[in-house]
Amino acid sequence: MNRFRGKVAIVTGAGAGIGRATALRLASEGAQVAAFDISRERAEETVKTIEENGGRAAPFVADVSEKVSVEASVDAVVTQLGLPFCLVNCAGILKISPALTMTVEEFDAVIGVNLRGVFLMSTAVARHMVAAAQPGRIVNVSSIHAAISLRDSAGYAASKGGIEALTFTLAADWAEYGITVNAVRPGATWSALTTPMYTPEVLSALEKRIPLGAVAQPEQVAAAIAYLASEEASYSTGAVLAVDGGYTVNGDLPGKEYSPR
Known part of the structure; x- marks a missing residue:
């Protein structure tokens, strides 16, 4: 397909x-991807992979929580690549801390990025x-x-609930x-954010909880994002598409498994 x-x-x-999976997927369908990341090294690695597979991309270093950084980077995309048709908001961080001991700085950091x-x-x-x-497309990455x-x-x-609102x-x-x-x-998905937390015990609990029986690969979520970014979804707006293997519709709720994006 060459939808983009x-x-x-x-x-x-x-x-x-x-x-990263989304950048590769959109590039594989013809998009010229502006790969935003706070890490230049990571952005450049994604661009290298895209180019090795015959696609087009350019790296941009941006802190999405900072207005000046965002506006400068977006302006640079328009100048260097052209007007974007699609924005996919994937940047996110996670801090595990009980609310009673979570600092305001930790809370603000998560809200700021996410x-x-x-x-x-x-x-x-x-x-x-x-x-x-x-016209254009904006796709946001929330979480179950x-x-x-x-x-x-x-x-x-709170950040993910806010994203949907x-x-x-x-x-x-x-x-x-x-x-x-x-x-x-998304439900439970393999990523650099979650992999350290998917112990054998956690994976066992997740596989029992998820009707489709497995943690998602990021490419499976990227496929859903590509659909919402395409003309095929031209009559969908304000929609939230679950990509969770049936997690949220399963009435059998084990207690403590960990399953963020």
């Missing part, structure tokens, strides 16, 4: 996990789309923990401009 041929796509958190980052990136990109009278509690992660859960609001606000705003809601 001739189009520019920005992917944040493109250096690892779902972000939620403020989505707001800053989305508004920066949307301003360019509106100014050019060009927007709806299901994750112990000792108040900041992470923001998705609904921006979808309504920007429909008149032809900009669709949707979200995916």
Whole structure:
């Protein structure tokens, strides 16, 4: 498929996990990918992989929690690559700490990257789309923990719930401009963020809890993101697509397995 041929796509958190898988997937379908990451090394590694597979990409170093960094990086994409058709907000962090001992700084750090980052990136990109009278796609990466509690992660859960609320609001606000705003809601997914936490005991509990019986590969989530970024999803906005192997519809709830994005 070449659903994104001739189009520019920005992917944040493109250096690892779902972000990297999404950058590779969009590039494989013809997109020129602006690979955003706070780590230059990771961004460049993703770009190298894309180019080795015949795709086109460029690395951009950005701290999505900082307005100046976001706006400078988005402006650079427009100048160097052209107006983006698609933005995928994948950048995210996780801090495990009981709420009673979590510091305000820890909470703010998670909200800053996970939620403020989505707001800053989305508004920066949307301003360019509106100014050019060009429709576009924004896809946000939420988590099942927007709806299901994750112990000792108040900041992470709050950020993901906020992402979905923001998705609904921006979808309504920007429909008149032809900009669709949707979200995916991954369940347990292999990534640099989660792999250290998937002990044999945790994996056993997850495999029993997930009806499809396995933790997702990031490429499976990337496939859903690519759909929402494509013309095939042109009549979907304000939607949240679960990519969780049936986790949230399973009524049998073991107690303590760990399953963030």
